[in-house]
Amino acid sequence: GAVVSQHPSWVICKSGTSVKIECRSLDFQATTMFWYRQFPKQSLMLMATSNEGSKATYEQGVEKDKFLINHASLTLSTLTVTSAHPEDSSFYICSAFKHSMDDSPLHFGNGTRLTVT
Amino acid sequence: DAKTTQPTSMDCAEGRAANLPCNHSTISGNEYVYWYRQIHSQGPQYIIHGLKNNETNEMASLIITEDRKSSTLILPHATLRDTAVYYCIVRGNTNAGKSTFGDGTTLTVKP
Numbered sequence: 423g424a425v426v427s428q429h430p431s432w433v434i435c436k437s438g439t440s441v442k443i444e445c446r447s448l449d450f451q452a453t454t455m456f457w458y459r460q461f462p463k464q465s466l467m468l469m470a471t472s473n474e475g476s477k478a479t480y481e482q483g484v485e486k487d488k489f490l491i492n493h494a495s496l497t498l499s500t501l502t503v504t505s506a507h508p509e510d511s512s513f514y515i516c517s518a519f520k521h522s523m524d525d526s527p528l529h530f531g532n533g534t535r536l537t538v539t
Numbered sequence: 540d541a542k543t544t545q546p547t548s549m550d551c552a553e554g555r556a557a558n559l560p561c562n563h564s565t566i567s568g569n570e571y572v573y574w575y576r577q578i579h580s581q582g583p584q585y586i587i588h589g590l591k592n593n594e595t596n597e598m599a600s601l602i603i604t605e606d607r608k609s610s611t612l613i614l615p616h617a618t619l620r621d622t623a624v625y626y627c628i629v630r631g632n633t634n635a636g637k638s639t640f641g642d643g644t645t646l647t648v649k650p
Contacts, residue, residue: 426582428582454635454636456636456637456638458640465626465640465641465642465643466577466583466640467640468637468638468639468640471635471637513580515582515583517582517583517636517638519635519636521635521636524632524633525571525588525590525632526636527573527575527585527588528575528583528585528636528638529585530575530582530583530584530585531582532581532582533580533581533582535580
């Protein structure tokens with residue numbers, strides 16, 4: 423099956439620092455990856471679409487300068503939360519799209535719990 | 540993508556079938572129905588998807604009505620480990636995977 427690895431699984435950082443989260447597709451190439459954020463007792467909210475070799479597409483209301491996305495290879499996308507603040511504390515989840523077939527399902531990482539103190 | 544409506548929560552007895560409904564009355568012809576579930580503090584897990592025919596795999600069955608305006612996910616013999624939030628998503632085959640999550644159904648399997 424398709425496996426997506428996300429690292430780290432949890433991170434605590436101080437306010438004002440930056441945090442990088444990695445998302446890797448382990449056994450398939452993903453031209454497209456998606457980043458979601460989830461607050462407690464809420465659903466997943468799509469933040470951005472990460473395309474290999476091009477700039478990410480951000481959803482309305484998501485600050486692209488705060489949430490930097492890099493998709494430099496077909497198996498790796500990174501999300502960097504810059505100058506993190508306590509309100510950025512959340513569960514961040516990536517997913518990868520195989521593109522082998524148009525109806526391919528998404529495959530998700532296990533999420534990264536970010537706590538900003 | 541078409542919007543979906545699911546009940547907020549459902550209970551099911553362990554060992555019995557869990558039938559989770561989803562309404563997608565505005566679905567269009569090229570949109571598939573996908574089901575995922577999310578166990579607490581984990582990433583969502585893909586379960587099954589279909590276009591218009593009923594589908595079955597090792598995890599579940601998906602029944603789509605003839606008019607495609609609704610569907611039901613069936614877990615044939617629910618276990619305690621099936622307790623999760625279940626999301627029904629409709630997605631077009633030209634969207635390159637982009638998927639929007641609604642609130643889902645919290646299924647609680649009880650002993």
